[in-house]
């Protein structure tokens with residue numbers, strides 16, 4: 344006969360819904376190493392607590408189904424963006440260890456109340472399973488293969504992001520020194536899974552996943568470019584930088600300052616009142632000497648990657664399908680990790696940011712970078728989605744091309760890993 | 763085990779097919795450049811009269827055969843035979859030619875059935891010698907064909923450029939393809 348009033352030390356069983364394997368693995372390691380197994384991952388049917396990733400494909404539907412089946416089960420919702428209505432416990436990504444732990448500990452307190460029982464559904468399933476408090480079969484082991492697959496290749500690593508990743512080591516962290524590992528791969532680090540490796544979680548303040556392009560050089564250049572095209576005249580942009588002129592006819596940009604300098608300015612907020620955008624007289628061109636001219640597309644793409652740093656412009660809809668008007672010229676634009684795959688997916692059909700992450704199994708920051716850069720150069724727009732209108736089913740992550748194995752080998756060869 | 767996987771390069775005379783295949787192939791490509799004794803008109807110093815052939819050895823003993831069609835149109839009776847069983851098409855277009863759009867449509871029409879059953883990636887070469895037409899003009903031109911395909915500026919002499927183009931083709935075929943480390 345099983346004991347419903349469990350001792351406080353019994354591990355609580357956590358079911359996670361809508362998360363990719365990497366995220367599950369991270370949680371598994373976190374519970375095992377940091378929480379010393381006071382929580383374990385378990386099958387949805389027998390869990391005490393559920394964590395639902397609201398950024399997953401069909402998350403709303405999964406949640407409804409979950410709530411119907413387990414109406415009394417405490418649930419934690421996680422998402423990149425705050426929900427409009429706030430029922431239930433919500434945690435914003437990237438998930439912070441302290442926040443997750445405190446939410447779980449609060450729930451644990453409720454479990455320790457003697458009157459607390461499982462829902463009928465849960466009880467039934469538990470009986471059927473013979474009900475050990477924690478069944479090894481229900482636990483989700485970490486998969487290291489997924490992790491390897493995520494590692495950046497030399498050919499398309501984004502130096503800006505790489506730099507940022509490196510700086511994570513400098514962040515203060517809450518526990519004793521050791522490896523620092525974020526709960527989710529969004530911050531750009533890979534999971535170090537291993538037997539006795541200490542897993543440390545940075546307690547750095549939450550990185551936001553949205554930004555306001557209008558407050559940066561990127562937005563001012565976009566605005567000036569729009570004006571230049573509308574008037575079909577050269578336009579100058581004055582601000583806390585040396586002269587910049589946009590040439591709409593040839594779709595080029597002239598900058599007096601070194602590019603390195605301008606890219607360094609990319610993250611500096613510049614308010615509109617500090618910027619003057621001026622339509623130049625016909626025939627007014629940049630001086631013949633000095634400065635540098637390049638296609639505005641290349642400049643704006645790179646500047647945006649630097650400014651966005653893995654974020655998306657505010658007001659971007661995570662769930663709206665993204666319509667790519669055509670492929671970006673990716674052989675010449677600054678590489679964004681997974682950029683080719685994202686472009687290939689969106690060229691097939693409009694897919695939302697959340698679905699893209701699921702289908703490609705790619706950390707959101709890369710998808711966000713790509714989205715920001717492609718929309719800055721006018722290649723992507725979001726389609727208005729009617730509620731309830733799911734659109735065409737996207738390429739599933741399971742769907743396999745018959746020559747998939749071969750393609751993988753060709754890619755490995757092209758990237759020089761299997762010479 | 764020798765599975766007959768093929769990648770096809772096509773495009774007009776001088777677009778860089780032989781050069782691109784050379785940059786991918788394990789061995790010096792077998793090319794039939796300038797062997798034709800009946801070649802009367804000298805468009806360029808050497809031209810491929812039959813086909814180019816290169817090869818990439820893959821893990822597990824498989825091989826990818828890389829074929830280049832001859833640029834000269836009078837040899838296009840070979841194209842169908844060549845394309846059969848191919849995994850996809852790379853079309854190279856020379857930006858310095860008098861009408862690159864006409865070239866593009868010619869090759870798209872010739873290979874349309876093959877493209878529809880596989881996929882296509884387009885590389886525009888010689889952009890260092892002629893900056894126009896611009897890439898977006900190619901996309902504009904492609905609209906009428908209903909093909910939304912990668913069009914990249916490439917220099918066939920740069921392996922990296924050729925590699926990005928082939929990768930784009932592979933991901934177009936299978937966007938959720940993962941590269942194993």
Ligand SMILES: Nc1nc2c(ncn2[C@@H]2O[C@H](COP(=O)(O)OP(=O)(O)OP(=O)(O)O)[C@@H](O)[C@H]2O)c(=O)[nH]1
Nearest residue numbers: 775776777778779780781809810833887888917918
């Ligand atoms: N400047 C410049 N030269 C290039 C570029 N791409 C290729 N070439 C050169 O263009 C010439 C023609 O290239 P090939 O590879 O012989 O062209 P092909 O398509 O095989 O030509 P055919 O066999 O005659 O159909 C070679 O000398 C290449 O080195 C480029 O982007 N810029």
Ligand SMILES: [Mg+2]
Nearest residue numbers: 779780809810
């Ligand atoms: Mg040739």
